[in-house]
Amino acid sequence: MGLISGGVFFKILAFLCFIRLSQGRNSATPDLPPLRKASSFSKIQHEAYDYIIVGGGTAGCPLAATLSKKYKVLLLERGGSPYGNRNISYLENFHICLTDESKNSPSQGFISTDGVINSRAKVLGGGTCINAGFYSRANRRFVKDAGWDEELVNQSYPWVEERIVYWPKIAPWQAALRDGLLEAGVSPYNGYTYDHLFGTKVGGTIFDEAGYRHTAADLLAAANPDNLRVLLHASVNKVIFKTRHGHQKQSAIGVQFKDENGGHHQAFLSQKRGSEIIVSAGAIGSPQLLLISGIGPRSELKKHNISIVLHNEHVGKGMSDNPLSSVFIPTKDPPKQSLIETVGITDDGVFIEASSGFGQTGDSIHCHHGIMSAEIGQLSTIPPKERSLEAVHKYVRNKKSLPKEVFHGGFILSKIDGPLSTGNLVLVDTDPNSNPNVTFNYFKHPQDLRRCVYGIKTIEKIIILQGYSGHHLALPWWMSCRQGG
Numbered sequence: 001m002g003l004i005s006g007g008v009f010f011k012i013l014a015f016l017c018f019i020r021l022s023q024g025r026n027s028a029t030p031d032l033p034p035l036r037k038a039s040s041f042s043k044i045q046h047e048a049y050d051y052i053i054v055g056g057g058t059a060g061c062p063l064a065a066t067l068s069k070k071y072k073v074l075l076l077e078r079g080g081s082p083y084g085n086r087n088i089s090y091l092e093n094f095h096i097c098l099t100d101e102s103k104n105s106p107s108q109g110f111i112s113t114d115g116v117i118n119s120r121a122k123v124l125g126g127g128t129c130i131n132a133g134f135y136s137r138a139n140r141r142f143v144k145d146a147g148w149d150e151e152l153v154n155q156s157y158p159w160v161e162e163r164i165v166y167w168p169k170i171a172p173w174q175a176a177l178r179d180g181l182l183e184a185g186v187s188p189y190n191g192y193t194y195d196h197l198f199g200t201k202v203g204g205t206i207f208d209e210a211g212y213r214h215t216a217a218d219l220l221a222a223a224n225p226d227n228l229r230v231l232l233h234a235s236v237n238k239v240i241f242k243t244r245h246g247h248q249k250q251s252a253i254g255v256q257f258k259d260e261n262g263g264h265h266q267a268f269l270s271q272k273r274g275s276e277i278i279v280s281a282g283a284i285g286s287p288q289l290l291l292i293s294g295i296g297p298r299s300e301l302k303k304h305n306i307s308i309v310l311h312n313e314h315v316g317k318g319m320s321d322n323p324l325s326s327v328f329i330p331t332k333d334p335p336k337q338s339l340i341e342t343v344g345i346t347d348d349g350v351f352i353e354a355s356s357g358f359g360q361t362g363d364s365i366h367c368h369h370g371i372m373s374a375e376i377g378q379l380s381t382i383p384p385k386e387r388s389l390e391a392v393h394k395y396v397r398n399k400k401s402l403p404k405e406v407f408h409g410g411f412i413l414s415k416i417d418g419p420l421s422t423g424n425l426v427l428v429d430t431d432p433n434s435n436p437n438v439t440f441n442y443f444k445h446p447q448d449l450r451r452c453v454y455g456i457k458t459i460e461k462i463i464i465l466q467g468y469s470g471h472h473l474a475l476p477w478w479m480s481c482r483q484g485g
């Protein structure tokens with residue numbers, strides 16, 4: 001008696017290690033407006049809003065914070081709070097977060113009809129809570145094509161950068177990529193910069209020096225709390241339209257949403273001129289909500305018995321996703337973990353990036369991250385059309401018998417900026433939390449395929465020039481293909 005058993009000793013040790021690890025992380029919750037559950041809505045005084053924003057993600061949070069400076073804003077987010085979730089906050093849990101299938105997961109598994117597995121954010125802060133955290137200013141051409149005011153865009157960048165962007169202390173894997181890119185001719189070296197410049201650079205990251213993730217939700221600290229109401233677990237299932245007196249067309253006047261207990265609510269815009277519903281529910285959630293609300297191709301709406309507000313052929317069309325092709329490089333020893341820090345940008349719109357060291361601890365090998373894993377890709381042995389959630393679960397069961405050495409290594413990735421291949425989105429049902437059927441037609445356009453081949457050839461050059469096939473590696477490298485941001 002009086003002795004601590006081995007199991008208890010290790011639990012105490014693990015707890016102390018956790019406390020040590022947590023120290024030094026800038027994990028204090030920022031001073032935010034209250035984040036209330038959607039069910040609280042009926043208990044509070046109903047007021048009309050100048051802006052109702054649907055989707056508190058990467059775009060929705062800064063938009064709500066900025067608009068609240070002058071206007072009454074309601075922000076509705078279908079997910080919960082990112083604060084207190086270690087899978088979101090800690091860089092080492094990046095891949096675990098992506099494949100969390102629990103009810104309150106910040107990530108919703110999603111498989112396109114092309115058979116490519118991905119995740120949709122379902123949390124305040126949106127994609128910034130589950131993504132790889134790389135930060136860069138936009139390509140100037142992109143800003144011009146979008147028709148934005150370049151000066152205003154340039155003035156806006158520091159607002160975000162001062163709040164949630166950090167410089168990475170680059171990991172050895174990232175330094176090796178930097179050297180390899182330069183040797184392979186992806187030059188000049190532009191050093192540490194947020195700007196989108198051709199050549200090789202080190203960009204910003206939303207992970208701080210201690211590996212703690214800062215998200216778009218933190219940007220709500222810049223809001224005027226008297227003007228902003230944030231509701232969590234508020235799933236908007238309809239934009240409400242009405243024909244205003246003296247008008248012929250219907251206008252959006254409010255939204256209908258469900259709370260965390262399944263209770264129904266409605267919120268309305270003020271009568272002020274210029275009041276608006278802003279749909280910032282992501283590339284999939286936004287067209288999905290328009291369709292559910294009655295805006296879209298007549299034939300599609302009819303299939304689901306949705307009353308037509310406006311026949312518009314374009315809703316759900318032109319869906320595209322930047323394809324990511326990755327080369328896994330096994331190593332003898334586990335490399336230090338890193339997410340995207342170094343990037344090579346070619347004038348042809350190919351991005352070369354890298355990540356290292358995920359999925360190699362005992363915990364993460366046995367966790368449920370299957371073929372949705374950020375590290376082991378799509379398991380190319382499963383044909384695309386057979387990549388279902390059941391296939392993921394089967395794979396995870398088999399994965400448990402793999403030795404952990406298989407996961408030692410890292411990736412070099414090639415992405416295509418602005419793919420020319422496009423597809424479409426159609427509803428499966430009228431539930432905003434279901435996944436619609438989305439087809440991206442990856443590499444259908446010959447130029448996308450040509451750029452993919454160029455990217456992979458550049459990676460091959462880097463591997464050879466960096467001598468990866470020599471003393472760094474014990475095993476041959478193989479290729480996997482998956483999609484990402």
Ligand SMILES: Cc1cc2nc3c(=O)[nH]c(=O)nc-3n(C[C@H](O)[C@H](O)[C@H](O)COP(=O)(O)OP(=O)(O)OC[C@H]3O[C@@H](n4cnc5c(N)ncnc54)[C@H](O)[C@@H]3O)c2cc1C
Pocket residue numbers: 054055056057058059060076077078079098118119120121122123124125126127128130131132133134135136234235236237280281282283285286289340432484485
């Ligand atoms: C694995 C991965 C890695 C990535 N890595 C990077 C990276 O390193 N750097 C980078 O710049 N980009 C990256 N991206 C892309 C980036 O995260 C997205 O482009 C960005 O988050 C999109 O922002 P958004 O505001 O359009 O949508 P989101 O941030 O997804 O926000 C949409 C929000 O709307 C909510 N919503 C949806 N429907 C409803 C509804 N009906 N009612 C209420 N709320 C709703 C969702 O829950 C979500 O929070 C990555 C993406 C993925 C998936």
